[in-house]
Amino acid sequence: SGVGYVDTFLQYIKDKNLPVQLLLSTKANDLIIKDGRVAGVMAQAKNGTKYVLNAADGVILTTGGFGANVKMRNEYDELWGKKLGETTPTTNLPSATGDGISLAKKAGAGLTQMGWIQLFPAGDPTTGATSFKLGENSCIYVNKNGKRYVNESERRDVLAKANLAQEGGVFYVISSAKRALVDKDGRNAYGVKVADILKSGKSYKADTLEELAQKAGINGKNLVETVKRWNEFCKKGTGDEMGRPTCMDDHRLDEGGPYYATLMTPSVHHTMGGVTINKKAQVLNEAGNVIPGLYAAGEVTGGIHGTNRVGCNAVPDALVFGRIAALNFVK
Ligand SMILES: Cc1cc2nc3c(=O)[nH]c(=O)nc-3n(C[C@H](O)[C@H](O)[C@H](O)COP(=O)(O)OP(=O)(O)OC[C@H]3O[C@@H](n4cnc5c(N)ncnc54)[C@H](O)[C@@H]3O)c2cc1C
Numbered sequence: 606s607g608v609g610y611v612d613t614f615l616q617y618i619k620d621k622n623l624p625v626q627l628l629l630s631t632k633a634n635d636l637i638i639k640d641g642r643v644a645g646v647m648a649q650a651k652n653g654t655k656y657v658l659n660a661a662d663g664v665i666l667t668t669g670g671f672g673a674n675v676k677m678r679n680e681y682d683e684l685w686g687k688k689l690g691e692t693t694p695t696t697n698l699p700s701a702t703g704d705g706i707s708l709a710k711k712a713g714a715g716l717t718q719m720g721w722i723q724l725f726p727a728g729d730p731t732t733g734a735t736s737f738k739l740g741e742n743s744c745i746y747v748n749k750n751g752k753r754y755v756n757e758s759e760r761r762d763v764l765a766k767a768n769l770a771q772e773g774g775v776f777y778v779i780s781s782a783k784r785a786l787v788d789k790d791g792r793n794a795y796g797v798k799v800a801d802i803l804k805s806g807k808s809y810k811a812d813t814l815e816e817l818a819q820k821a822g823i824n825g826k827n828l829v830e831t832v833k834r835w836n837e838f839c840k841k842g843t844g845d846e847m848g849r850p851t852c853m854d855d856h857r858l859d860e861g862g863p864y865y866a867t868l869m870t871p872s873v874h875h876t877m878g879g880v881t882i883n884k885k886a887q888v889l890n891e892a893g894n895v896i897p898g899l900y901a902a903g904e905v906t907g908g909i910h911g912t913n914r915v916g917c918n919a920v921p922d923a924l925v926f927g928r929i930a931a932l933n934f935v936k
Pocket of ligand 1: 698704903
């Protein structure tokens with residue numbers, strides 16, 4: 606979906622014939638500081654070309670978070686016992702390395718809430734991807750013992766903690782083929798082909814719950830009992846054993862098979878901490894004073910979301926503060 610936003614901006618730039626130059630695959634390595642003011646960026650393209658980009662009005666950092674930087678994750682983490690090493694996957698692109706945070710820090714920026722890192726509760730155990738599942742994030746979760754252990758409509762931090770506490774830190778999302786939102790081309794709600802997901806060996810399909818449990822390595826007797834109780838709740842609408850307020854139609858399992866079980870684990874999703882900014886998106890130093898010429902917006906900043914970013918609030922954060930930064934920048 607990010608492509609949708611970027612394409613819209615690119616089209617706007619083209620339509621309005623705006624004088625914007627994009628340097629793709631070009632890495633910002635350093636900030637240029639002149640007379641105490643951030644006045645440009647040193648950068649290098651993938652092909653080795655070096656750039657000195659002078660910026661009389663200043664620089665806006667929009668380099669994202671550090672979800673893919675294992676060293677930084679464990680250096681700063683305050684929520685997950687510094688266990689976010691190489692084996693913990695991430696939903697992020699490999700470019701989420703926190704470069705902007707390091708550049709700003711070198712220029713004297715204050716950092717805030719760096720220890721607050723969000724785990725996405727249900728990611729692919731190898732790649733961390735959120736899209737490689739059959740069913741939805743709030744379908745029922747069971748552990749290898751075939752038992753539910755959490756209200757699946759809880760906050761992301763609560764779910765991630767509960768999921769990590771299961772054997773091997775993994776669990777299964779259980780869904781029904783009749784309700785798994787598969788489109789006419791056989792793609793799941795994220796556009797991924799169901800056949801590819803099943804081929805991955807991390808997702809299982811079976812006509813009965815007993816067969817599903819056997820294929821996936823789940824305790825079958827317990828799974829059948831768990832689903833029976835879940836179906837009773839869906840029918841009655843009250844009294845869920847985990848305290849869920851509602852069953853939700855797409856999560857029903859009472860219409861018969863085939864059923865799906867997808868193996869999942871929490872993966873690093875968002876870094877709530879970053880450089881400190883004020884409401885004009887100006888970067889502040891450790892003493893709380895403005896660093897002239899330096900602005901920041903989006904996941905590179907901290908202090909916006911608290912310990913548990915609510916889903917769908919990061920893109921508005923990036924867009925709103927990006928706009929605020931630009932408006933102040935041109936003043
Ligand atoms: C799978 C997934 C699903 C999500 N879904 C949602 C959602 O539905 N709603 C929502 O609000 N949020 C969602 N988020 C979070 C949201 O997408 C991010 O927080 C947001 O995109 C951050 O925007 P940004 O512009 O700050 O950084 P990014 O989008 O991360 O962009 C940073 C850019 O800077 C570049 N960069 C990094 N270092 C350098 C450097 N040294 N030099 C030059 N360029 C550099 C990177 O290559 C990248 O292109 C999701 C995140 C993921 C991973």
